[in-house]
Amino acid sequence: MRFQLFDWLGLEARLAGTDLDRETLDAYFDLSQRLAADQFLPHYKASDTLEPRLEDGQVKVLPAIGTALAEFRDLGLFGASFSEDLGGMGLPYVVTCASYAWFAAANCSSIGYTMLTGANARLIAEFGSPEQVETFALPQIDGRWFGTMCLSEPQAGSGLADLRTRALPDGADRLGNRYRLSGNKMWISGGDQDISDNIVHLVLAKVPQSDGTLPEGTAGISLFIVPKILPDGTRNDIAVAGLNHKMGNRGTSNCLLNFGEGDGATGWMVGEPGQGLRQMFMMMNEARIAVGFGAAALACRSYLLAVDYARERLQGRPLGRRDGPPVAIIEHADVRRMLLAARSYAEGAMGLCLLSAALVDRPDSAEDAALLDLLTPVAKTFASEYGLKANDLAIQVHGGYGYTRDFHVEQLYRDNRLNPIHEGTTGIQAADLLDRKILRDGRGLTVLGTRVSATCEQAARVDALSGFARALASTLADVNRTLTALRALPKERQLDNAAEFQTAFGLVVVAWIWLDQAQTAINMPGTSPETEAMRSGKATSCRYFFECELPQAAPLLAHVASGSDLNSSADPAFF
């Protein structure tokens, strides 16, 4: 992590001119690691087995989650990424993401509450009135209140155009235009709990037209602040209609909420009418990168557990030897293959997420902003899909033990299985990447092409890396040829194989990251054992990725370029 932040991303140089220095950041990271290990990891199993329950309309979560988050709050960590005038620490986004990764590795469902709260407060801070910020954002930046995002409804998950929650005008007060909301919201993470003083729901809803009908499509969606407890201390008209019982990630309560079973839940509009989706999607880059960090963190922890197990577990003998004591399974080539793969996915995903988060910190550069737009779906998808593969391999390294709940790897796998689904499924990311981020606007790809070429040029001058540089340049050229072929297709056919394109594109991006990191490691000064270990680690992982993963891109791209109509033409009756 520190290699990636300081040596690879050059974080220290970027802090010049601020009052932050390496020492401060190291202290912050040390604190994060310690708190994660001491307060979040110990209840990892318990948060899985003792999941949230609904009692008399109130959701109760494992008390240890509340205790851990109270300590997190007392240390001021809820405000880490917020500016000092909002009561925060003013740390760069990439720094708070790195900290988040340690917590997510220790207990992703407990730390999930802080991620939702931070995203909520940031939205209000960005688009709310000063009174709304004061009333609803500051208590979240303090960590006394938690927040949620209420987008989906039972009939509308990924398809927000079909939202039916309605908001009727109800006058105005110092908090803005007031509305009465009614509707059902599904999949609300942290939708209810008993560990914060209040819950601020940010709700997408539609204001009915003059004839009483809801506007069609997404244009009529607005954003509302709907607190569980109103500023006058009374309960708002929000009922928990049910809890979802999940495969994993169980410590984060996930609710079906009914707004306005009575006269309507009181809410205040944020910003202008009809801007709800745009406002929500301003936060979506960060939410998706956060999902990527969570997935990468779970993958990293799985990898480390698998390495520990493989070093300790004695079984079998090397090929060709039949006697003598059994050896640690890390001696077997096939176990090393699994560990190499898991590391290349986990660390590669973490690198991609850190790079994306670092771009969030440079919103003023048009190039960086375009690259961020391009990389966001890739970071979310690569980390969640390949992170899961790392979890799967970690189970396999553990053998039968990995399949039991006595070890953490099966839970890490179940927890991570959420990540390809929420905040936009892998399929939705693929359409976003290929359509919006590439075919409709090629700026991000141009920036990426320039940076990849620069890395390849440098790497071509290093003997150990020159072959990889050629392979990467050639695969990137494949990508561009594929896009030329796609552009020649009718528009409605261009996304038929978007998922395969996304997989190939992810391999190219992560191959670039591995090549760049291997190069950074070679160029590090010094020959201390730690530096040499870092060099050999990065070189081996890079070699693995170029030998075993990047070559999978070519057949995928060839299929996309062929313009196959298999997916769109298959008769639904066939299935």
Add this chain to the structure above:
Amino acid sequence: MRFQLFDWLGLEARLAGTDLDRETLDAYFDLSQRLAADQFLPHYKASDTLEPRLEDGQVKVLPAIGTALAEFRDLGLFGASFSEDLGGMGLPYVVTCASYAWFAAANCSSIGYTMLTGANARLIAEFGSPEQVETFALPQIDGRWFGTMCLSEPQAGSGLADLRTRALPDGADRLGNRYRLSGNKMWISGGDQDISDNIVHLVLAKVPQSDGTLPEGTAGISLFIVPKILPDGTRNDIAVAGLNHKMGNRGTSNCLLNFGEGDGATGWMVGEPGQGLRQMFMMMNEARIAVGFGAAALACRSYLLAVDYARERLQGRPLGRRDGPPVAIIEHADVRRMLLAARSYAEGAMGLCLLSAALVDRPDSAEDAALLDLLTPVAKTFASEYGLKANDLAIQVHGGYGYTRDFHVEQLYRDNRLNPIHEGTTGIQAADLLDRKILRDGRGLTVLGTRVSATCEQAARVDALSGFARALASTLADVNRTLTALRALPKERQLDNAAEFQTAFGLVVVAWIWLDQAQTAINMPGTSPETEAMRSGKATSCRYFFECELPQAAPLLAHVASGSDLNSSADPAFF
């Protein structure tokens, strides 16, 4: 299933000369489907949530499992595959496997008890004395007693050479040479339960040498029958030391058993000393194929659930349309991609397992026996690895709902995750395939090559298939070139990339199966709507597999052929 058995494998023609006919088999299949749906499916969720528990040294399982298995027994189904002189029905193995698949799709952990019992009884019937068969096999063929296989120990899972369970001679009686066993056995499926009158454990153990030490390696391993309740009605010296709590497949109890905490557990040797591993591995082909069937069945059910969901769930609109009502998600190209992939894995795996099981029924043909040896690790691995991918895609089609325990797809996934681990992990199958079944003895590969070439020659004459025939022939040639390159490597390096070889080889085998089935469907007589639907279904799945899956073999084979020493040379300190 019926297409695969009757049209593709030509089962009816093979029954000529027996007293079995199509009508009898159809009745047997109808019975299996009905019983699976009526008695096994209803407690699928309950067998997951109410897992076996240990009370006063006795394991108690969900009563509904006992009820379902009692009905299975009363219908005589435990004996389906045993010859009539053993009290069985004398059905071909492939037929009983097809029946097993329906039960496994409905509830894999409940039907698991019958699989273990059948394998146990078959081993005793093959190698035991008449008295042993009478006393221990017949009650299992009746279904009154259940059986287990006790191979692993806590310190020795895949490495059986290191077994420490010891068997001390204790005279002889009408049941054979008697021993007193002591040792700990781990991962014993069905190791204890309260739903059969007795449990017959088949235990691998070593007889100490004259100096009291155990012989090293696998040569000293013998096989013993160790019943829970002895023929005189007293309890044997076997204690349940613990239950494993698994990620899935929870209805099958999984125990740590202590044999001989007192004076030693009474057991009788099966056959000759030192033959234990050989005897056990005679059954291993069938056990591995059975695992494949279970995995394929779970994949098939996931696929069917995903199709149902995709037809019912309304969400979003086709590309380029912004208004009108939402459509069923099966209209979206990306959902169809997932369904096409899942079907090609699930049905392809089922085809491969059925083909393998059909080979078990022809032990007299040396060609078929060689092909069976070759295909067994492929069937086990392809079904469990790609079957799991089908389960994963089924979750993804369901979106957030698929991640909840209200739907079956997440449980099907958890249940199937066992299959790449037990009865030899994927890594062990890969070594078996490449080393034992190919490099050391090329007969199976020669048979496969001949049969694949025959299919390709026929398919080359069909316009719709000729391109696929060329692709398959070319990839098979790649396989052979890869093997030539491997043979040039030092012996201890040849298996470095066995796992990648196995993946590529599985793609080739399943592509062959799809091509052959597509051809069979084209050649079916008639133009009824069902026949046309079968034709289009097989053609589309075949096209999917050749467009999207088989091309992944080339880069894998190229890597294997390169002789990369990445896995074996990586410094363990690197990880």
